Structure formats: structure tokens, C-alpha cells
Amino acid sequence: MLHLPVPWMLGPLFALLIGQFFIKHELVMPVQLRNAGLVVIGVSIGQTFQLDVFAGLGWLIFVMLLINISIVMVSVLMAWGLYKMSDLSLKTALTCTVPGGLSQIVVFAEEEKDIDLAAVAYFHVVRVICIVMLIPFILSAHENPIRMEDSLNAADLLPLLLLFLVAGASVWIGKKIKVPVPYFLTPVLLIIFSTFAGIDTPHIPSILLHVSQLLLGAYIGLLLKPKMIRLGKKVVLFGIGSALFLLLATFGQAYFLVYFFDYSMSTSFLSTAAGGLDQMSLLATAIGADVSVVTVFQIFRLLFVFLIILPLLKMACAYIDRKQSN
Template structure:
């Protein structure tokens, strides 16, 4: 873990030197990702609870920055978000048929590879279903998240609005800030017990939003703490792509990368539409529609000065859409494929008899 921390800081320094976007997240991501392929004699470790700590910090920061006036035109906004997500599901279904045809991956695996959900939720679904290649599904979604998290900041780097950097170190704010982070962590553990989606991110957001409606004086999360959170999350994402995943075969690896780039192109086009219709900045539009996950996109929004409230609402709607509509539909489709395959097998047996 000490070595990974050192590698991550090297990544930060390099990204700062070249003025690359989001250095405290992308620097560790690139550095850790590449180091796995060269460092063989030392076992690199980065526990998931580091990522969870980072998510809690980011969740508290986003809850503090959230603007409630976004809900004023919610009726039109919900309809627009519904159309965007239905279109995305339709296009990813077409992508799944293409993946099946060109990579010879079974249809159930191909559909699970292209559905725009979170890694942990999709992998859990794949584990529960039979006849789904878990390694391929994991690889496709890891490549999708890494490509989106790495490429979007470069796409929008010319449009970035710098955030406030005045929040530095202050002894007087340490105690209330520490209590806030501790409370967010405790509530996140409760959210995990209740099996809420992305509990270490969503629960702190909701907790701070509720506290803001009371008379509590909520401390603002300083920039230096957000940098630590970005490093924790960036290093974790860098670990997602394992060297062993490259043993899946050249065809599967290539199609995984191509599908990730196609999905990125689709969501970037949707992001441009959001920017056009709602007069958001380009970073806000892109991050609102990108299929990189609620936690990662909200973190990037805080890092590049996008509208955190809009990005969080758009990504939260997609998360609910996936849980309420996409996963049940995916279950129905998988059952239909199982029945169809069973009928084909039965027909083959009858013919052979």
C-alpha cells in the first residue's frame, strides 16, 4: 500500500507538470494501471475501503454544494432524462447484437457486457445468472469505466471552470469536519446494510442535504481533502484492469475497447444535447450523460468545476432507471434466452433420436 501511494503521487506530479486535467485522480489512475504490468516481484495492494473513504468525502462535498433550485423544472427534466436513457438502452442493445456477431460471445454475455450499469451491480447480476462469462463481463465494464474516466476530462479540458481553491488547512475546522466525515461513514455503513446502491457515496450526499435543511452549520470539504479522495479513488480504478484480463483473446479485447469508445461517443452526443437544451456548460452536459457511474462522474464534476447538482441528478436518475427498469428487463431477456436455448437443445435431442 505504501508503494501504491508512492506510485500514485508520482502520477500526480507528472500530470501536474504537463498540466493534464484532474491530476489527483487521473495521475494515480494511469500510474497504478501501468505499474501493474511492470512490477512483478512486489504484491501491490489497495483495499476497497480506501475507495470507500474517498467516496464518503466526495459525497459530503457534493451534498454541501447541491443547489435545490434545480428541482424547479423537474417535470420537463424527468421526461428528457427518461428519453435519454431509453435511447441509450436501445442503442446498447443493438451494440450487444454486434458484439455477439463479431466476437462470437453468447447473447446473454453480450447483453450483460453492454448494458450501461455500474460495475459492482452488473458483476453481481452476472454471478447470479448461469451461462454468463463473468471474466468477459468484468473486462467490458472495467474498460468502459476506465475509458470514460480517462478520456472525458481531456475532451472537456478546454472548457473547465476552475473551482474554489481557497479552502485550505485550518485547525478550527478540523473537529467539525472530522465529525461530519465520521457521521457520513457511519450512515454509509447503515446504507450498505440496507443494500442501497452506491451506499458510500449516496448516503453522505443525502445526510448532508438533510443537515443543510436544519440549523446545523455544515463545514465545507476543503480542496486538500478532496485531493486525497481523488487519489484514493483514482488508484482503485487503476487496479480494476488486471494483467490477467488481457488473456481473454485479441478479438474480445479489441471489441471491448471498440464498444467502450462507441458508448462514449453515444453519451457524448447526448451530453451535447443536454448542454444545448438546458444551457449547461459542456463539462456539465458530458458528465451528466456519461455512462461512467454516479460516483466517478460526480467526482469529476467537483474536480473540473461542472454543475455538481445537475450531474448528480442526471446520474442518480440513470441509477434508479437501471435498478427499476433495466435490471428487471435484463432478467426477463436472460430467462427468454435460457428458454430458447433449452428448446433448441430439446429439438437437437429429438432429431438425434
């Protein structure tokens, strides 16, 4: 009714984000529902993936590396400013501003001593929410939304059920081999390999995609708990400010991709945004951006965080600990 972009995702996100501050009972959502939605979205994105994106990947890898290194430098500068202007320790400030995945950074913070876990969770939750909420509005002038009005027929039920059973089984394999975001990325890879092998998979009807977007939007909306606002006015404002500054920095990087690669602004911004792989790929599908390019950029960023950022953060925390003990 309000003509919001990506309404099936932003509607539940806004409703639960705001509603839980007025409802007395704590709202909960089983993570299995979110995971089921991610499997459906992963299969859908795998079906729209274009293999020709891998042509000239060598040059793209250099550009992706440059983009990620520059955003890490911005994050370090934000961490230093946060450390100087707030009561947070340097370890906490670095962990708050590092552009990593929410779940991975929270697990890292739990394993380290002398890190304010509540502040870390708040900063990364706010970053995810700001990116998912604001990007559709920023790109509203550039979007070319895909209108999906197909229906779910009885004849399609069995093929779809078999498809999702196989996709669900692939998640188990993805967990075993430590694939990041396995409920999303493993189905994507499964469908890409199936397409490469010449195996056709049944089309995902729009109603299932809408339900999946609703589940993911609800999950994100519930990430920001009312108790997080009790961290203190300064920390709360710094969290929002750092998220907006990071969004502005990635918007500048998007112009670089538009100028040198002739990508659309939607494709460029979703490729550089420091959001989650699943959320950015989903927004690319809904807005009409190049899903293949966005997915490749976000997978590279995820691997960059796992293989480079987290080990460097671990080394930085160990150095800070040694310096304080001396």
C-alpha cells in the first residue's frame, strides 16, 4: 500500500523492528524458518546466475581486492575515532567496525576476552539493518523491479519438493566442508553446477519467493533487541553513524564500478555494500540488478573476511593484549 521497494522484505522488517518495542512479550522466530527461506532464495539465485560473469575474472579479482582493502582502511579509521571518542576499548572498537559478517564477528567476539559483546552485536546489527533498509530507497530511481505474478500449480509440487529436498541435503554437505552461509551459498552452487551439467530445475513460483523474503525480513527485524538501546546514548549514536558512514563509503566505490565497468548503479552498489551475501543477492533479484555480478563480489568479500580480516583481527587483539600486559 505504501509502495515500498522490496515490500515482502521491508514490510516485515519495519513491522517487527518497531513492534517489538511496544509489545510486552519477547518476540522469537525459530532460526529454522530463516534457514528454509535462505534455501529457497539460494535456489532461485542459482537459477538466475550467468556463468559468463567468470570471463575476465582475473582483472575482477584485483578490483575486488582493492575495494575490500580500502573499506578495511576506512573501518580501521572509524575504529580509532570510536576508541578516542567513547568508553569502548580498542579491541571492542576494532571488532565493532570491521566489515565482516554478523554471525562470524559475534562468534569471534565471544572467543576473545575484554571485548564488549553487547556493543559488537549492536554495531553489526545496526549496520545490517541500515544497509537492508536504506539501499532499496537509495536505488529506487535506478531499480528495474522484476514483476513475478506466476502461480503455484499442483503439477509443480512434486518437482519443487524434490528440488528442495536435494538442496536441503546439499546444505549438510556444505556444513561438513565449512562453506560460509551454507543454507544460502550451497544451494546456489548446487544449481550453478546443475546448470553447467545441463540439468534443468523447476522454476520457483513467486509466492515461495515472497514467503522467503518475508521470513528473512522478519529475522532481520528481530535482530535489534530493545535491550541493545540501553548501551548508552553515545554508543547508540556511534553505531548508527558508523553504519551510515560505511554506506557512504561503499556508495563512492559503486561509482568507481559504474565508471570503469559500465555496471548499473544498482549492480555496483549492491556489489560493494558491506551487507550479507544472502541479503545483497536477494535485493539484487528484487531490484533487477545483475545477480551474478553481485553474488561474485559478495562471495569474494565473504572469503576476504574469513581468510584475511579475521586472522588479522586476531593478531591485532593479541598484540593489544601483549602491550597491555607489558
